[in-house]
Structure formats: C-alpha cells, structure tokens
Amino acid sequence: MEEYREIVSDVVTTAGGAQAWIEMNLSGYLTKRCTGCDLDEDVPALAPALQWLTDHAATCTAHH
Numbered sequence: 860m861e862e863y864r865e866i867v868s869d870v871v872t873t874a875g876g877a878q879a880w881i882e883m884n885l886s887g888y889l890t891k892r893c894t895g896c897d898l899d900e901d902v903p904a905l906a907p908a909l910q911w912l913t914d915h916a917a918t919c920t921a922h923h
C-alpha cells in the first residue's frame with residue numbers, strides 16, 4: 860500500500876513541461892517531487908522546499 864501524502868504547494872509546470880510540487884506525509888515529513896527528473900527527496904522545512912520549487916521549475920528541462 861502506498862503511503863498517504865498530501866500536496867502542500869502549487870503544482871508547477873517546469874521548463875521541460877513536467878510537473879513539480881511539495882508533498883507532506885502524515886508524519887509531517889516534506890518531500891520534493893518532480894515528474895521530469897523523477898525526483899523524490901526529503902526536505903527539512905517548507906520555506907526551502909518552496910524556494911526549491913521555484914528554482915527547479917525554472918531550470919529543470921527533463922521530461923519523460
């Protein structure tokens with residue numbers, strides 16, 4: 860069974876046409892996600908996560 864996660868940011872379209880967002884699981888752990896480069900990585904706090912989201916959307920050109 861897949862772990863429940865809630866999207867806590869906007870879902871943004873990246874430079875490569877993929878989608879990126881920030882998720883939080885039931886324990887409050889935040890995860891950076893990007894469908895372009897298959898990113899699924901923990902991030903310690905929401906502020907840097909949202910900063911990453913903005914930066915990543917502008918620079919990620921990967922797309923499946």
Ligand SMILES: [Zn+2]
Nearest residue numbers: 893895896919
């Ligand atoms: Zn990416």
